[in-house]
Amino acid sequence: MSRAAAPAATGGIEARFRLAWPGFALEAALQLPARGVSALFGQSGSGKTSLLRCLAGLERARDGFLALRGEVWQDEARGLFVPTHRRPLGYVFQEASLFPHLSVRRNLEFGMRRVTAAERRVSLDHAIALLGIEPLLERMPERLSGGERQRVAIARALATSPRLLLMDEPLAALDAPRKAEILPYLERLHGELDIPVVYVSHAAEEVARLADHVVLLRDGRVQASGAIAEVLPRLDLPFARDEDAFVVVEAQVAAHDERFALTRLEFGGLPLWITGLDAPLGAQVRARVLARDVSLALAERHDSSILNVLPARVVSLDGASPGRTLVRLDCAGRALLARITTRSAVQLGIVPGMALFAQVKGVALLR
Numbered sequence: 001m002s003r004a005a006a007p008a009a010t011g012g013i014e015a016r017f018r019l020a021w022p023g024f025a026l027e028a029a030l031q032l033p034a035r036g037v038s039a040l041f042g043q044s045g046s047g048k049t050s051l052l053r054c055l056a057g058l059e060r061a062r063d064g065f066l067a068l069r070g071e072v073w074q075d076e077a078r079g080l081f082v083p084t085h086r087r088p089l090g091y092v093f094q095e096a097s098l099f100p101h102l103s104v105r106r107n108l109e110f111g112m113r114r115v116t117a118a119e120r121r122v123s124l125d126h127a128i129a130l131l132g133i134e135p136l137l138e139r140m141p142e143r144l145s146g147g148e149r150q151r152v153a154i155a156r157a158l159a160t161s162p163r164l165l166l167m168d169e170p171l172a173a174l175d176a177p178r179k180a181e182i183l184p185y186l187e188r189l190h191g192e193l194d195i196p197v198v199y200v201s202h203a204a205e206e207v208a209r210l211a212d213h214v215v216l217l218r219d220g221r222v223q224a225s226g227a228i229a230e231v232l233p234r235l236d237l238p239f240a241r242d243e244d245a246f247v248v249v250e251a252q253v254a255a256h257d258e259r260f261a262l263t264r265l266e267f268g269g270l271p272l273w274i275t276g277l278d279a280p281l282g283a284q285v286r287a288r289v290l291a292r293d294v295s296l297a298l299a300e301r302h303d304s305s306i307l308n309v310l311p312a313r314v315v316s317l318d319g320a321s322p323g324r325t326l327v328r329l330d331c332a333g334r335a336l337l338a339r340i341t342t343r344s345a346v347q348l349g350i351v352p353g354m355a356l357f358a359q360v361k362g363v364a365l366l367r
């Protein structure tokens with residue numbers, strides 16, 4: 001494989017693709033981090049799968065460029081295009097495509113054969129353990145549930161020791177309980193593997209749990225690309241206008257209050273109480289705060305049942321829908337959203353720059 005150094009390569013993924021089909025054009029220039037999960041998010045037809053296929057080399061953008069951690073896989077300006085089968089990548093589709101005539105173990109071993117010992121980055125045992133599929137090894141694919149099949153497909157992709165893992169809505173074909181069964185495994189990949197994952201989804205909940213970086217696509221163009229904590233609270237993007245708009249808060253477990261079954265998280269030096277967690281002190285967690293669960297007060301009040309009252313500053317406001325105002329807040333350097341009635345916004349005289357208190361009614365743990 002040709003792996004010349006990229007002229008403008010970053011430590012992560014650098015990609016530029018343009019495709020033009022009748023009725024649809026993809027025009028995307030992206031820089032994604034070298035670690036963690038980058039979610040491609042957008043409505044049906046926005047170009048998520050097309051972009052993923054460009055990353056895989058399944059679509060060849062005429063003047064495309066792609067470099068991963070300094071290795072150039074495509075640079076059409078120099079006539080360079082590494083074909084898909086020579087790219088060290090794993091691709092997981094919506095429907096697991098296992099070989100029906102091979103047992104789970106043989107399916108996994110088939111994946112292993114594609115890499116030499118020197119290129120091995122994930123052992124078969126490690127892939128099996130990460131996806132929890134040890135008990136399934138001797139089964140034939142037809143005797144697996146949808147969720148189990150997908151876990152095997154992910155393990156098989158990992159067993160090829162990819163340098164990049166591409167996942168196209170891997171949970172979309174599963175019902176809610178199967179989804180819930182797989183998500184913890186996907187989260188584990190995140191923590192335990194040093195392989196960047198590009199994950200296509202149109203489910204905000206999945207993105208919130210898994211993604212570190214979000215690319216929002218619209219009509220084939222990148223509308224926003226950035227860390228999840230930066231993209232979700234942007235008032236100019238559709239996330240914030242969603243009925244269930246929320247932000248994610250990365251926090252640390254600071255204390256447990258056993259008497260009241262509560263845990264105190266800390267972010268930016270501020271406390272955030274949450275229902276008691278079974279997590280060690282110092283553990284990093286990700287929590288979700290819904291915009292509709294945040295109300296605003298001009299004075300710090302502790303005469304209500306709300307436990308979390310945080311000092312905040314108003315960054316910006318937006319008329320979300322008739323009668324409602326979205327307020328973006330800065331809380332110790334982190335963004336929170338509050339959705340209040342426009343009447344309250346007017347009565348309280350809320351304007352950018354104002355110091356006030358955010359009363360957070362509910363905090364849910366994501367991971």
Ligand SMILES: Nc1ncnc2c1ncn2[C@@H]1O[C@H](COP(=O)(O)OP(=O)(O)OP(=O)(O)O)[C@@H](O)[C@H]1O
Pocket residue numbers: 021022023024042043044045046047048049050051202
């Ligand atoms: N090979 C192709 N030739 C022509 N048009 C195509 C081709 N592949 C995709 N398209 C069109 O490109 C657009 C984007 O499709 P794509 O599958 O990338 O969107 P998506 O965001 O992944 O959608 P979904 O969430 O529904 O899977 C669509 O209008 C689709 O019809």
